[in-house]
Amino acid sequence: MRPVDVGDQADVVEPPDHGDAAGGVAFEPQPRLAQHRGGEVEARRRPFAEPGGAGKAYRVEAPRVGQGGGQGGGAVHAAESVTPALTPGVSVLAPTVCPRAWPRIAVPCPASHPGGVLAAVRRSRRLTAPHLAARPLDPAKFRDPALTAKGEVRASVALSALRTLWVNTGTLCNITCRNCYIESSPRNDALAYLSAAELEGYLDEIARDEWPVEEIGFTGGEPFLNRELPAMLGAVLGRGFRALVLTNAMKPMRNHAAALLALREAHGERLTLRVSLDHHDPLLHDLERQEGSFAQAVEGLAWLAREGFRLHVAGRAGFGDADEAAMRAGFARLFAAHGIPVDAADPVALMLFPEMDARVDVPEITTACWSILKKSPDSLMCASARMVVKRRGAVRPAVLACTLLPYDPQFELGATLAEAARPVPLNHPHCAKFCVLGGAACSR
Ligand code: SF4
Numbered sequence: 001m002r003p004v005d006v007g008d009q010a011d012v013v014e015p016p017d018h019g020d021a022a023g024g025v026a027f028e029p030q031p032r033l034a035q036h037r038g039g040e041v042e043a044r045r046r047p048f049a050e051p052g053g054a055g056k057a058y059r060v061e062a063p064r065v066g067q068g069g070g071q072g073g074g075a076v077h078a079a080e081s082v083t084p085a086l087t088p089g090v091s092v093l094a095p096t097v098c099p100r101a102w103p104r105i106a107v108p109c110p111a112s113h114p115g116g117v118l119a120a121v122r123r124s125r126r127l128t129a130p131h132l133a134a135r136p137l138d139p140a141k142f143r144d145p146a147l148t149a150k151g152e153v154r155a156s157v158a159l160s161a162l163r164t165l166w167v168n169t170g171t172l173c174n175i176t177c178r179n180c181y182i183e184s185s186p187r188n189d190a191l192a193y194l195s196a197a198e199l200e201g202y203l204d205e206i207a208r209d210e211w212p213v214e215e216i217g218f219t220g221g222e223p224f225l226n227r228e229l230p231a232m233l234g235a236v237l238g239r240g241f242r243a244l245v246l247t248n249a250m251k252p253m254r255n256h257a258a259a260l261l262a263l264r265e266a267h268g269e270r271l272t273l274r275v276s277l278d279h280h281d282p283l284l285h286d287l288e289r290q291e292g293s294f295a296q297a298v299e300g301l302a303w304l305a306r307e308g309f310r311l312h313v314a315g316r317a318g319f320g321d322a323d324e325a326a327m328r329a330g331f332a333r334l335f336a337a338h339g340i341p342v343d344a345a346d347p348v349a350l351m352l353f354p355e356m357d358a359r360v361d362v363p364e365i366t367t368a369c370w371s372i373l374k375k376s377p378d379s380l381m382c383a384s385a386r387m388v389v390k391r392r393g394a395v396r397p398a399v400l401a402c403t404l405l406p407y408d409p410q411f412e413l414g415a416t417l418a419e420a421a422r423p424v425p426l427n428h429p430h431c432a433k434f435c436v437l438g439g440a441a442c443s444r
């Protein structure tokens with residue numbers, strides 16, 4: 001089991017050797033503030049007095065990666081205030097990154113080149129800064145599946161019709177993104193590679209019990225790292241389902257080019273690939289993912305377009321300064337420049353997902369909220385979807401309420417689709433922020 005460097009772009013990522021593979025450690029979410037290179041660098045923020053200012057400010061520092069020359073212990077210099085006032089009395093200083101201290105980010109030292117990454121950080125301040133200024137989650141909330149902190153009846157969502165079955169192929173990924181909600185990386189195998197045989201069991205259950213499933217969605221990690229993905233796609237498409245694969249369109253996907261072309265030839269429009277692009281601006285995308293990842297993703301996207309695959313793109317709302325209209329306009333320019341046939345005005349073809357941050361305070365959803373918000377519980381993902389996962393060390397896969405909460409045990413509903421058909425109490429900040437108030441949808 002070889003560890004894989006983040007920058008290696010490997011086509012094969014083996015699960016790390018944990019030494020106790022049978023130990024049944026279920027999951028290990030890895031909290032990060034600003035993590036790069038698979039956890040080797042973990043930035044930490046600490047308050048300090050802003051020179052000449054009355055408010056509270058933050059400095060972002062990171063220990064040295066271990067390469068290059070020294071920079072006073074490798075600290076990233078905080079040098080320039082990029083957000084004068086997010087909230088009264090609070091400002092945020094962006095790191096000015098020196099390549100000697102942080103060699104993976106190949107930008108000129110801002111001491112001599114004041115542009116570069118500073119400009120990117122400045123433009124992405126809405127992403128990096130709000131959770132510093134936002135009110136933290138009230139710890140009394142989201143404790144009781146039945147009642148809210150105020151004692152009101154918590155909303156729940158019944159499975160109205162199982163239309164989409166999501167399959168998590170495993171959490172390993174060829175890269176490590178700062179914003180990855182599932183904490184994927186070349187080392188996180190909390191969710192193990194699911195096998196084609198295990199998926200077939202669920203496809204058999206769908207057929208036997210006549211579940212009204214129309215689409216099977218594949219997510220990860222990077223699904224193309226799972227060697228059995230082409231076999232799984234063949235099984236799904238061969239049984240007449242639509243298939244949707246979420247991918248970063250980088251090297252692991254291209255390594256399955258021949259198999260993908262054969263699947264497209266046999267099944268055409270029933271296979272959709274949804275490519276993740278954090279932002280239409282290469283600098284901002286690479287800031288979140290890794291240097292060069294934008295170019296590779298766009299190259300993969302353009303290849304898919306040339307070969308006639310049905311395509312969707314997933315971006316992020318609220319990333320950078322732009323509002324949604326400007327974001328869609330930016331993506332439209334990118335698609336036109338590369339011949340990518342995705343309608344940037346279509347909210348499903350170009351999905352812009354709200355940010356997910358379970359640390360920020362959000363209202364709890366009660367049964368009264370449906371009418372107040374004029375929203376139907378049937379519009380939420382957990383009314384029409386479930387996700388199959390295989391936890392590391394587990395004997396068999398499990399079925400979760402949705403794709404968004406892979407590590408919270410209260411959203412693991414059973415081993416079979418039948419067991420997982422029960423209602424889901426909305427007892428997590430993501431339920432409120434991302435689904436009910438954020439309006440996210442995941443497939444069409
Ligand atoms: S490419 Fe996707 S799965 Fe991989 S780390 Fe980034 S966001 Fe997570």
Ligand code: SF4
Nearest residue numbers: 381382402404431435
């Ligand atoms: S996060 Fe959304 S889809 Fe998942 S259980 Fe909560 S409301 Fe349902």
